[in-house]
Each structure stands twice: as structure tokens, then as C-alpha cells.
Amino acid sequence: MRFIALLIAIVCFAATVLASAAQADDSQPDDGQSDASVASSAANPPSSNPNPTTLLDPLLPPTSGTVRLPTTKANTLGFTLHIELAKQPSSGSVPVNIIARSTSTFAADRRLTIRFRSDPDGQLPPTNGLLIDVPLLLPQGATSARVTRYLPKFSAGYQYQLAVYEQDRPLEDCVAKIGAADTDFYSHEQHLNWLLITDSDVVDFAALPDLRPLIYQDPQFAASSFRGTIGAPRDDPRFYESVFSNGPHGVAGQSELPTDWRGYQHYDLIIVDPSAVKAAIQNGKYQAIEQWVLNGGSIALYDSASEQSFVDTLELTAERPKSLVLNFITPESMFNENIRRPVDESWNQKIWLRPLGAGIAFGLRKLDDEEFPSGRQWWVVEHTLGHRVSPMLRRGVDPILGDRRFGRWLIPGVAQPPVYTFMGLLALFVILVGPVAYRSTAKRGRTYLMFLIAPVLAIVTTALMFTYGILSDGFGTSARIRQLTWVDGVSGNAGERVQSTYFAGLRPTEGLSFAGDAEVMRYSDGSAGSWEELTERSPAILGNIRLESDQQVFDSAFLPSRQQRQFIVHQPREQIGTLSIEAEKLDPLAPSATITNRFGFALRQCIIRDSDGDYWFADHVPGDSEKVHCIAITRAKSSKLIGDLYNQFRPMEEDLYRSPQRNYRRTTRDLIITISEQIKHQSMSQTDVLSGSFEHWLNQRMQLEGEIPHDHFVAVSDVSSDVVLVSGTELVDSVRYVFGTLK
Structure with missing residues (x-):
């Protein structure tokens, strides 16, 4: 009887384990499963996890499909990885989410490295490739681990080759591709890309306001068959779902907002109403929006009852700067190209402007006869933005080609040939070989010695020139830094741009360490070639980058010996002072x-x-x-x-x-x-x-x-x-x- 009871207990225990394993396996999202389910499960980790890790940060739409590793059904690794990244055709920061789930629990600490390698078939130019390593700790006793990182990218397109390493050993069946070969960055840089944020947790397309006045500002929709044939949004919400599914514009609910300011970088304008701002402040999501604006972004508050309400809602400077006025033509040119006249004073009662760091804030008055700001109001907003519709122009740096403006902030006197010193050494060589050596050997009747003296003096002179060239620049590291800190006096926060040029006599083995929340761009001198030339060249890797929670480490390949290298960094400064x-x-x-x-x-x-x-x-x-x-x-x-x-x-x-x-x-x-x-x-x-x-x-x-x-x-x-x-x-x-x- 005891044997039978023991056997029954074993069978019951095995059945329970198998059921739990099956349930855990069913909870793993497939490649085709919605991104929202992945984010939802990431935001609510299992209660059985004794060591909860950092919560996953949402990715703003549009995003790429989720890649699951290992790629085979038979899983001998003891965990699965789900990797998703945002669509980012232009250079900049590419948000990526990584979720690891154990088939049971992690028996011991495991340290993985997820490597993103620029795919030469999916990023242009292929000469600007990067190797980016994202460390991921799978803690003992946990059932999941998750991390959000922002991949620096100095090219167009966002396709990567994925690989997973553990203790520098590549894991089997953990190789795949992610992203897409979308290299059409011109339209992204030249047209306004906006994001509408709602006050609800998730977007209800049927409850959106009538966005057609805003959508039709985009040239790709203005002449489309949609115009004039689409019903009200609550009548046909599928229209908005199709519009926002692949960008370039987007809508997002409060639960979909990132807490890192770089998550907004592929947009040019954030559109909110007072209730959306209030919700974002309450749930802690507004800080990232403010940091983004301080670093050059733009925000528009619609349905504002008054100018004072606009100022109070966004916590802006109370007084309107006297020099900040509307100085564009009226939007009547939208309808009649022959009508162009200066803006009248009435527009200052419909749209209000305030600076906010390097960015700008718009207030759009709520009109009684319209549910959403009119196309004329949005026309004014877009034409006031000017260069701000381009992330590249907002940053003032092109990491793809570079340009000759690189030369405006060089370290004087280094990595340059000491011309006058070399001329002096050459003059001394000529004097020694000519009047001195020749006359001395001629007096002794040994002019044949010139065949020995001349080469020896040439070698000595060359060695002296080489030695002086090395010693004059030294073996240490020097830098010229231009740090621009733009402070918002109301909040005490700031946005910052740092342009730094470095010269190393000997390349630093530890590499370059940037802040974890900074957006880093390399700035080259533009001598590598044109866009058309670079796209035809063989693939190359610029260097390796390791992304950790508090720092971004660029390896020494980014600062080779005896060359000037330049970087542009944008970063927020919280509570810097007033x-x-x-x-x-x-x-x-x-x-x-x-x-x-x-x-x-x-x-x-x-x-x-x-x-x-x-x-x-x-x-x-x-x-x-x-x-x-x-x-x-x-x-x-x-x-x-x-x-x-x-x-x-x-x-x-x-x-x-x-x-x-x-x-x-x-x-x-x-x-x-x-x-x-x-x-x-x-x-x-x-x-x-x-x-x-x-x-x-x-x-x-x-x-x-x-x-x-x-x-x-x-x-x-x-x-x-x-x-x-x-x-x-x-x-x-x-x-x-x-x-x-x-x-």
C-alpha cells in the first residue's frame, strides 16, 4: 500500500510539473503575437519571481516584428529570448526591448550578451557598421529578465544580425535577423512626423478626435483617394488603424509611453491635450517628454482654454518673450497660392508660443465650432517649426557622411605636421651634406665618402623629423570641449549639447565612456566620400559599443592613436539649478x-x-x-x-x-x-x-x-x-x- 501511495504521489507531482511547464510554454508569445501582449506581460512580471528585474520600457509605434530565440522548437538552453525594436530609418537611437524567460527558474546566475551587428544589406552606407553588445543578467531563482536599451546608429536603415553569447561562447540556434532594410531617410528628415498622446492607457481608435485636418497636412495623404471619402473617425476607426500602423505618424496611450527621452527621437512634434498632460504627470511619464523638448523637440497643447491655461498646464515661463512672435505667412496659401500676406494679430489669440530649452511649445486655443484644431492652425504650427522637423538639423550633426564643419572645433596644434620645424631640419641637412661634408671630404681627397655620409645624414634627419612629430604631440590624451547647457528656469531642468574633440598620443585601452541616458553621435570630417560612393563600398565595422544601464562604452577603435576624433552628445540635466x-x-x-x-x-x-x-x-x-x-x-x-x-x-x-x-x-x-x-x-x-x-x-x-x-x-x-x-x-x-x- 505504501508503494502504491508513493507511486500515486509521484504521478500527481509529475502531472503538476508538466501542466505548469505547458502553461508556461503557452504563455510565450510567438513571432506573430501582438507586441502589446509582450509589453503587458513585461510590465507585470510573475509574482513568483523572487528577484524582479528592471521593468521593460514601452516602444512607441511603429515597431518591427518580435524575433524569438532560439530559432528551433527544441530548446536546450533553458530560456527563450524575445527581441523587438522600433522602426528608425534615420540615424540616431534605436530603442530595443529584450525579454528572457526561463522554462522553469534560473538555477544559477547566467550572464548573456546579445550582439547586434549592422547588416550591410539592411543599413547604408555599409562602411558605418557597428557591433553593439547588450549585457543581460538572468538572476538565480528568477523566471524572467528584461531590459530596454537604445542602440546608437550612424546609418540609414535598421536591420541587424543577431547573435547571443554566454561567457564569450556563441549559443546554438541563436542567430537571426531583425528590423528592415528601410533606407528612405530623406522623407523622415524633411517632413513633419507627429505623435498624438491620449489620456487613456491604450488607444481607442473609435474615440480619437477628427484627425483629418492634421493628417491632410502630410503631402502623402493630401492627394490620396482617402480625402473626402473617409467618414468620421468614430464611424470608421479602421482608417486610423491603417494610417498609424506603419508610420510616419503615431498615436499612443499612457501605458505605451517610454520613460527615456530618446524614445521620442524619431518624432518631431508631440500633440497632447490638458487631460493627457495631467495623466502623464501623474504616472511619471511626462518627465521624458519634457527632457525631449528641452533637447530640441516640440510639443503642441490643443484644447487650451486660454494662454494662461497653456502656460500653467505645461509649466512654462509666464511672460511671453517679446522677440518670439508669429512671423510667417497666413495659411490661405494652402488653398490659393496667390494669396500670401503677413499674419494679422488675431493669430496671436489662436496660437501661443513659448521656448522650452532648445525646443518650443505651442498652445492651440479651443475653438467652439471645431472638435480638433483646424488645418489652418496645424499649417501655422508646421511652418513655424522650420528646421525642427528634421532630427538631423535639430542635432546639428550628420554621423552618416560628416561635413567640413568638423574643422570648426579642432584641437589647435596637434595631429598637424610641424612644417617650420621640418623645414629647419631639412635646411640643416642640406647645409651639412653640401658646404660642410663635401668641403671637408674634398680637402682630404676623400669625396667618395659622400656616398656614405649623405645616406647616413638623410636617415638621421628622417629619424629626427619622425621623433619630433611623435614627441611634439605627446602620448597622453587632450580634448577640446564645447558644452552648451540650456536651462529652463521654471523647472530647474536643462538640455545639453556637448561637442568634444579628442586626440590620443596612444589609444586609450579603456575606450570612451558616455552617460547611459545620452544620445551619442560621431562627427567625421566628410572626407570619406559622397553618399553615392559610400553605398558602393565594402562593409566595415567602425567599432564595438557596450550598452549598460548607466554608461555606454565605445571601444578604443573610436579613438585611434594620433588622430582627432569628434563626438556630439545630447543629454538631459535633471534639477541642475536656476x-x-x-x-x-x-x-x-x-x-x-x-x-x-x-x-x-x-x-x-x-x-x-x-x-x-x-x-x-x-x-x-x-x-x-x-x-x-x-x-x-x-x-x-x-x-x-x-x-x-x-x-x-x-x-x-x-x-x-x-x-x-x-x-x-x-x-x-x-x-x-x-x-x-x-x-x-x-x-x-x-x-x-x-x-x-x-x-x-x-x-x-x-x-x-x-x-x-x-x-x-x-x-x-x-x-x-x-x-x-x-x-x-x-x-x-x-x-x-x-x-x-x-x-
């Missing part, structure tokens, strides 16, 4: 004011313009909330100080990388200029923005206009230590501009 001024103007002949610096670091040559338009100056402002008296200055004096402050660290063109003028017709050698000219033609703008929104503000305000807007300030400071990528680096001619709105 600057405020308290002015006393009771006596017009002796106005006084005090400045309070809450940045935690000192400012130099601080120029402030208050809400009345008056200028103040302080040569040195210590940090840590210390108050300092400043002096009132005239408009003429402020203009000179502002211009001098910019010219003191003005990016200047170097001659090192210039080449003879040639006819480059029929080839594309500068993508930024090409895209800028196209956008200028579309938006009827006359402004070239070739160095990004941050640099454009400095150049426009400080050099061309010689004044800053009301309630703004600008100052310089020392470069922060956390943007220096290599330990022991010597900084040369570096600067940090700190500017923005007052508290």
Missing part, C-alpha cells in the same frame, strides 16, 4: 540688483535681461545659492559684452581638412545642407540651421542680434568633469555656455 535676479529700480539714477546662483557651480561674465528688458552684468557669480550684486548696463554695452562673450569661444574654421574646390554635382556630400535647403523651400524660411538648435540660438542671439530675450541670461563656466570621456585628459580651449530663462 538663476534669479532681484532688482530695485526705485531710483532711476542708481538701480541695483542681486543675483542668486543655485547651480552648484560658479558662473563668469554673467549677462542678464530682466522682464522689463533691462540688462545687468556680474563678472563672477559663485554657486551654492550665494547672492551677488550686479551692475546695470546700457543696451550698447550689453550688445558689446554679448558679442565679445560669443567671439571669445567662437568655432573657427581650420585649414587642416580643406581640399581643393571641385565640382560635386550629381553627388551628395553634405546631407545637412541638402536637407536644410529642401526644408527651406517647403517652409518658405530664409534661415539656415546647420549646427543644431543649441548653436543656432547662440549664433543668432549673441553674434547676429547682439541681444538676448526678456527673462533670459547667458554666462560661461568651467566644463563639468562628467563630460570628459577619458581619465587624465588635458582640456584645451574648452568652454561651457550656460544660458536659458530666469527663475
Whole structure:
């Protein structure tokens, strides 16, 4: 009897285990399963997991299909991987989600590396390939692990070759392709791509407002058969599902919003109403949106009851900058190309503008007779954005081809031939071989020794030139850094652009370490060739990148010995601080004011313009909330100080990388200029923005206009230590501009 009871217990236990395994296997999503189910299961890990890992961050639509590894049905690895990435045709940051699930529980810690290799058949140019490693820890006792990372990409297209490694050993049946060979980045860079965010957790297409006035602004829909034949959105929600399934526009609910600002980078404009903003603030998703705008994005708030409501909802500067006005033509040109006249004052009661860091915020008044802003209002928004519809122009860097503007921020005196020293050594060689050696041997009747002396002196001279060339640049690492920090005085947050050039006498073995939440772009000198030439060349890998939670490590291949290499970084700065001024103007002949610096670091040559338009100056402002008296200055004096402050660290063109003028017709050698000219033609703008929104503000305000807007300030400071990528680096001619709105 005991034997029979034991046998029954064993059978019951086995049945329970098999049922649990079958249930766990059924819960694994297949390749064709919806992305929402994967994200939902990732956001709600099993309660039996004793070591919960970081929750998965949602990917904004559109996304690629999910790849499942191993690729065979027979699974001997003890886990499955589900990998999904966002569609990103242009260069930039590609969000990727990785989910690992155990067939039972992980018996011990396992450390995997998921490797993404640029597919030369799916990314152009093939010379810009990258190897990107994403570490993934499978903790002992857990049933799942998940991670979200942002893959740097310096090419067009988003197709990768996948492989999985454990202890540097490739795992069997874990090789696949993910993404698509979509290299049409021109349309993505030249047209407005927007994202509508709803206040609901997930999108209900039947409840969307009538988006046709916005959709028809896009040229690909304006002349389509959809126009005039589509019913109201609640009558035919399938239309919106088809429109948003593959981009370039998107809609997202609150549960679908990422918490990393880079998740919004392939969009140009975020559209929200007050209820959506309130929901995002409550669930903690608004912070990433604000960081994205501070770094150059744009946001539009519709259904705003008033200008004050618009300011309060987005927590913007209360006073409208006097210089920020609507300066475009009326949208009547949409309907009649012969009607083009300046905007009248009534538009300032329909649309409000505010700067928010390097980005811009729009407020669209709620109209009584319309459910959604009209096509005319959206026309005004799009044509006000100008260069901001292009991520490449917003950043001011093209990592695909590069350009000659690379030479504006080089380290002077390194990686350049010491011409005058070489000329002196050659002159000494000529003198020694000629008058000295020849006359000396001739006097002794041994001129045949010249056949020995001349080669020896030539070898010595060459060795001296080579040695001097090496020693003059040294063996350490030097850098020239231009750090631009744009501060929002209301929140105390900032967006930042860092342009850094590095030179290493000996390549650093540890590589380059960037912040984990930074978007990193390499900046080349544009000498590699045109777009048409590079697409025909053999595949090549630029280097290896390792993405961890708090850092991005670029290996030493990105900084070879004795070459200048340049990088552009955009990153958020949370709670960096504020600057405020308290002015006393009771006596017009002796106005006084005090400045309070809450940045935690000192400012130099601080120029402030208050809400009345008056200028103040302080040569040195210590940090840590210390108050300092400043002096009132005239408009003429402020203009000179502002211009001098910019010219003191003005990016200047170097001659090192210039080449003879040639006819480059029929080839594309500068993508930024090409895209800028196209956008200028579309938006009827006359402004070239070739160095990004941050640099454009400095150049426009400080050099061309010689004044800053009301309630703004600008100052310089020392470069922060956390943007220096290599330990022991010597900084040369570096600067940090700190500017923005007052508290």
C-alpha cells in the first residue's frame, strides 16, 4: 500500500510539473503575437519571481516584428529570448526591448550578451557598421529578465544580425535577423512626423478626435483617394488603424509611453491635450517628454482654454518673450497660392508660443465650432517649426557622411605636421651634406665618402623629423570641449549639447565612456566620400559599443592613436539649478540688483535681461545659492559684452581638412545642407540651421542680434568633469555656455 501511495504521489507531482511547464510554454508569445501582449506581460512580471528585474520600457509605434530565440522548437538552453525594436530609418537611437524567460527558474546566475551587428544589406552606407553588445543578467531563482536599451546608429536603415553569447561562447540556434532594410531617410528628415498622446492607457481608435485636418497636412495623404471619402473617425476607426500602423505618424496611450527621452527621437512634434498632460504627470511619464523638448523637440497643447491655461498646464515661463512672435505667412496659401500676406494679430489669440530649452511649445486655443484644431492652425504650427522637423538639423550633426564643419572645433596644434620645424631640419641637412661634408671630404681627397655620409645624414634627419612629430604631440590624451547647457528656469531642468574633440598620443585601452541616458553621435570630417560612393563600398565595422544601464562604452577603435576624433552628445540635466535676479529700480539714477546662483557651480561674465528688458552684468557669480550684486548696463554695452562673450569661444574654421574646390554635382556630400535647403523651400524660411538648435540660438542671439530675450541670461563656466570621456585628459580651449530663462 505504501508503494502504491508513493507511486500515486509521484504521478500527481509529475502531472503538476508538466501542466505548469505547458502553461508556461503557452504563455510565450510567438513571432506573430501582438507586441502589446509582450509589453503587458513585461510590465507585470510573475509574482513568483523572487528577484524582479528592471521593468521593460514601452516602444512607441511603429515597431518591427518580435524575433524569438532560439530559432528551433527544441530548446536546450533553458530560456527563450524575445527581441523587438522600433522602426528608425534615420540615424540616431534605436530603442530595443529584450525579454528572457526561463522554462522553469534560473538555477544559477547566467550572464548573456546579445550582439547586434549592422547588416550591410539592411543599413547604408555599409562602411558605418557597428557591433553593439547588450549585457543581460538572468538572476538565480528568477523566471524572467528584461531590459530596454537604445542602440546608437550612424546609418540609414535598421536591420541587424543577431547573435547571443554566454561567457564569450556563441549559443546554438541563436542567430537571426531583425528590423528592415528601410533606407528612405530623406522623407523622415524633411517632413513633419507627429505623435498624438491620449489620456487613456491604450488607444481607442473609435474615440480619437477628427484627425483629418492634421493628417491632410502630410503631402502623402493630401492627394490620396482617402480625402473626402473617409467618414468620421468614430464611424470608421479602421482608417486610423491603417494610417498609424506603419508610420510616419503615431498615436499612443499612457501605458505605451517610454520613460527615456530618446524614445521620442524619431518624432518631431508631440500633440497632447490638458487631460493627457495631467495623466502623464501623474504616472511619471511626462518627465521624458519634457527632457525631449528641452533637447530640441516640440510639443503642441490643443484644447487650451486660454494662454494662461497653456502656460500653467505645461509649466512654462509666464511672460511671453517679446522677440518670439508669429512671423510667417497666413495659411490661405494652402488653398490659393496667390494669396500670401503677413499674419494679422488675431493669430496671436489662436496660437501661443513659448521656448522650452532648445525646443518650443505651442498652445492651440479651443475653438467652439471645431472638435480638433483646424488645418489652418496645424499649417501655422508646421511652418513655424522650420528646421525642427528634421532630427538631423535639430542635432546639428550628420554621423552618416560628416561635413567640413568638423574643422570648426579642432584641437589647435596637434595631429598637424610641424612644417617650420621640418623645414629647419631639412635646411640643416642640406647645409651639412653640401658646404660642410663635401668641403671637408674634398680637402682630404676623400669625396667618395659622400656616398656614405649623405645616406647616413638623410636617415638621421628622417629619424629626427619622425621623433619630433611623435614627441611634439605627446602620448597622453587632450580634448577640446564645447558644452552648451540650456536651462529652463521654471523647472530647474536643462538640455545639453556637448561637442568634444579628442586626440590620443596612444589609444586609450579603456575606450570612451558616455552617460547611459545620452544620445551619442560621431562627427567625421566628410572626407570619406559622397553618399553615392559610400553605398558602393565594402562593409566595415567602425567599432564595438557596450550598452549598460548607466554608461555606454565605445571601444578604443573610436579613438585611434594620433588622430582627432569628434563626438556630439545630447543629454538631459535633471534639477541642475536656476538663476534669479532681484532688482530695485526705485531710483532711476542708481538701480541695483542681486543675483542668486543655485547651480552648484560658479558662473563668469554673467549677462542678464530682466522682464522689463533691462540688462545687468556680474563678472563672477559663485554657486551654492550665494547672492551677488550686479551692475546695470546700457543696451550698447550689453550688445558689446554679448558679442565679445560669443567671439571669445567662437568655432573657427581650420585649414587642416580643406581640399581643393571641385565640382560635386550629381553627388551628395553634405546631407545637412541638402536637407536644410529642401526644408527651406517647403517652409518658405530664409534661415539656415546647420549646427543644431543649441548653436543656432547662440549664433543668432549673441553674434547676429547682439541681444538676448526678456527673462533670459547667458554666462560661461568651467566644463563639468562628467563630460570628459577619458581619465587624465588635458582640456584645451574648452568652454561651457550656460544660458536659458530666469527663475
